[in-house]
Amino acid sequence: MRERLEDVRAQVQTALEEAMAALPEGELTDAMRYACIGGKRIRAFLVMESARLFGLRDKESLPVAAAVEALHAYSLVHDDLPAMDDDDLRRGLPTVHVQWSEATAILAGDALQSLAFGLLTDPVIGAPDARLALVRLFADAVGARGMVWGQVLDIAAETAVEPLDLVAIKRLQQAKTGALIQFSATAGAIMAGEDAGPLADYARHLGLAFQIQDDILDVTGNEQDTGKRIGKDVAANKATFVSLMGLEGAQDKARKLARAAEAALEPYGEAAGNLRDLARFVIERDA
Amino acid sequence: MRERLEDVRAQVQTALEEAMAALPEGELTDAMRYACIGGKRIRAFLVMESARLFGLRDKESLPVAAAVEALHAYSLVHDDLPAMDDDDLRRGLPTVHVQWSEATAILAGDALQSLAFGLLTDPVIGAPDARLALVRLFADAVGARGMVWGQVLDIAAETAVEPLDLVAIKRLQQAKTGALIQFSATAGAIMAGEDAGPLADYARHLGLAFQIQDDILDVTGNEQDTGKRIGKDVAANKATFVSLMGLEGAQDKARKLARAAEAALEPYGEAAGNLRDLARFVIERDA
Numbered sequence: 001m002r003e004r005l006e007d008v009r010a011q012v013q014t015a016l017e018e019a020m021a022a023l024p025e026g027e028l029t030d031a032m033r034y035a036c037i038g039g040k041r042i043r044a045f046l047v048m049e050s051a052r053l054f055g056l057r058d059k060e061s062l063p064v065a066a067a068v069e070a071l072h073a074y075s076l077v078h079d080d081l082p083a084m085d086d087d088d089l090r091r092g093l094p095t096v097h098v099q100w101s102e103a104t105a106i107l108a109g110d111a112l113q114s115l116a117f118g119l120l121t122d123p124v125i126g127a128p129d130a131r132l133a134l135v136r137l138f139a140d141a142v143g144a145r146g147m148v149w150g151q152v153l154d155i156a157a158e159t160a161v162e163p164l165d166l167v168a169i170k171r172l173q174q175a176k177t178g179a180l181i182q183f184s185a186t187a188g189a190i191m192a193g194e195d196a197g198p199l200a201d202y203a204r205h206l207g208l209a210f211q212i213q214d215d216i217l218d219v220t221g222n223e224q225d226t227g228k229r230i231g232k233d234v235a236a237n238k239a240t241f242v243s244l245m246g247l248e249g250a251q252d253k254a255r256k257l258a259r260a261a262e263a264a265l266e267p268y269g270e271a272a273g274n275l276r277d278l279a280r281f282v283i284e285r286d287a
Numbered sequence: 288m289r290e291r292l293e294d295v296r297a298q299v300q301t302a303l304e305e306a307m308a309a310l311p312e313g314e315l316t317d318a319m320r321y322a323c324i325g326g327k328r329i330r331a332f333l334v335m336e337s338a339r340l341f342g343l344r345d346k347e348s349l350p351v352a353a354a355v356e357a358l359h360a361y362s363l364v365h366d367d368l369p370a371m372d373d374d375d376l377r378r379g380l381p382t383v384h385v386q387w388s389e390a391t392a393i394l395a396g397d398a399l400q401s402l403a404f405g406l407l408t409d410p411v412i413g414a415p416d417a418r419l420a421l422v423r424l425f426a427d428a429v430g431a432r433g434m435v436w437g438q439v440l441d442i443a444a445e446t447a448v449e450p451l452d453l454v455a456i457k458r459l460q461q462a463k464t465g466a467l468i469q470f471s472a473t474a475g476a477i478m479a480g481e482d483a484g485p486l487a488d489y490a491r492h493l494g495l496a497f498q499i500q501d502d503i504l505d506v507t508g509n510e511q512d513t514g515k516r517i518g519k520d521v522a523a524n525k526a527t528f529v530s531l532m533g534l535e536g537a538q539d540k541a542r543k544l545a546r547a548a549e550a551a552l553e554p555y556g557e558a559a560g561n562l563r564d565l566a567r568f569v570i571e572r573d574a
Binding site: 022078106107111121129132138142143156 | 307309310311313314315316319365368370371388389390391393394396397398400401402404405407408415416418419422423425426427429430431432435436438439442443
C-alpha cells in the first residue's frame with residue numbers, strides 16, 4: 001500500500017505540474033505550484049484505488065485525483081490566511097501568504113479551485129454523464145453545504161462561549177474534511193456508474209478516524225513530522241475529539257472506526273486490499 | 288432592451304435565490320445572498336440573449352446566467368477585500384467583509400465559485416457534451432489564465448514603478464473582465480454547438496468598451512449612481528484608459544468599440560437587436 005501511495009504521489013505531482021504548465025508564468029502560478037507541493041495525497045489515493053475496484057485505469061482516474069488534490073491545496077491556503085486560522089507553517093514550509101502575500105494567497109486559492117473543476121472535464125475520464133456527475137457532486141462536496149460550511153463551523157467554534165460537544169464536532173468534521181474524502185472515495189463508483197454505497201460508508205468511517213488521529217497528533221505529534229504547528233488546539237482551548245474523549249478514548253474510537261471502514265469494503269473482496277491498508281495507515285500515521 | 292434586462296434581472300434573482308435555498312441557514316448563506324443582490328446583470332443578459340439567437344429558451348439558459356452572476360459576485364467580494372482593493376462600498380451597500388468579516392467574505396466568495404460550477408451541470412441546460420464544454424470554458428475564463436490572472440495584473444500595476452501602457456492595460460482588461468464577458472456572450476453558441484466566432488468578436492469589443500466606460504465613470508460619475516467609490520483611480524495615480532487617452536479620446540474609443548461590437552452581430556440580423564442595444568447601453572450608462 002505504501003508503494004502504491006508513492007506511485008499515486010508521483011503520478012499526481014506530474015498531472016498537477018502538467019495542468020499548471022499551461023498557465024502564464026509569474027507569481028500566481030508559482031504560488032499555485034508551491035501550494036500543491038507535498039501532502040500525503042490520501043484523497044488522490046482514494047480516487048485512484050476506488051477507480052481500480054471498477055476496472056478503471058490510472059490514466060482515467062488521474063485527472064480526478066489531481067482535481068481533489070488541487071482543491072485540497074486551495075482549502076489549506078485559504079484556511080491558513082490571517083483572517084482564518086492564521087498559520088505560518090504548512091507541509092514543513094512557510095504558508096503561501098507568508099511566502100508571498102495575502103492577496104497572492106487568496107488568488108492562488110481561487111485559481112486552484114477553478115483549476116480543479118477544469119480537470120474534472122478531461123475527456124480521458126470517460127463518458128460525459130460520468131464527468132458531469134463528478135462536477136456536480138464535487139461542487140456540493142466543496143461548497144456551502146460541504147467543505148466551506150465546515151470551515152465556517154470551525155471558525156464559529158473558536159469564538160463560541162460553549163465548547164462544541166461530540167455531535168457538533170462530528171458534524172463539523174463531516175462537512176470540513178468528510179465531504180471531500182467521501183467524494184474521493186466514491187469517485188470510482190461514480191465514474192463507473194455503479195453503486196457508491198459501500199464506499200460512502202467506508203469514507204464516513206475513514207474520514208472520522210482521520211480527523212480523530214489529527215486531533216491526537218496535535219497533542220502527541222511534533223512539528224518536524226507533521227510539518228505544521230502543533231499544540232494549537234490545546235492552546236486555543238478548542239474542543240477536539242481528544243479533549244472530549246480523552247487521549248485513550250480517542251485512540252480507541254479511531255481504532256474502531258478504522259475496523260468499521262475495513263468492514264465496509266467487504267463487497268469488494270481482495271481488490272480492496274490497499275483501501276483496507278489505508279484505514280490502518282490513517283490511525284497509525286505520525287504525520 | 289431595458290425591459291428585457293429587467294426581465295433577465297428578475298429571472299436570475301429568482302434562480303440564485305432558489306440555488307441558495309438549499310444551503311444551510313446562517314452567516315455564510317446570508318453573505319452569499321447579500322453578495323448576489325443588485326448588479327447590472329449584463330453577463331446574465333449576454334448569456335440569455337446569445338442563447339435566444341440559437342432558439343434556446345430562457346429556461347435552458349437561466350442556470351448558466353445564474354452561474355456567471357454567482358461567479359461575478361464572488362470576484363467582487365474577493366476583489367474588495369482589504370488585502371486586495373480594500374473597498375468598503377459596492378452596489379451601494381457596505382462590502383461583505385465590512386458587513387460581516389474578512390473570513391466570511393473569503394468563504395462566501397469561495398462557496399459562490401463552487402455554486403457557479405454546480406449550476407452549470409443542471410440537466411435543463413441541455414446535452415451533457417454542451418454542459419461539459421461550458422464547465423471547461425468557464426474554468427478557463429475564471430481561473431489562472433482568465434479572471435484571476437487579470438486581478439493579479441491589476442494588483443501588480445498598482446505597485447509598479449512605471450504606469451501601464453495601452454497594450455498592458457488592454458491585456459489586463461481582457462483577462463480581468465473580458466474573459467468572463469466572452470464566456471457569457473458565447474454561451475448560447477456553446478450550448479447550441481454552433482460557431483461562437485461572431486459572438487466572441489462582439490464580446491471582445493463590448494468588454495473593452497465596458498471597461499473604458501468604467502474608467503470614464505471613475506472620473507465623471509458619482510457614488511450615488513455607481514454604488515461604489517469613485518475617483519479611486521486618479522487618487523491612486525493608476526493608469527486607466529482615461530489617463531492614457533484623455534477623457535475625449537476614451538469616449539471616442541468607447542463609441543468606436545460599441546459600433547464594432549454591433550457590426551460583429553451582422554450574421555444574426557434582426558434577432559440580435561437586444562445585443563446591439565446593449566453595446567450602446569454599455570457606453571451610455573452612468574452607473
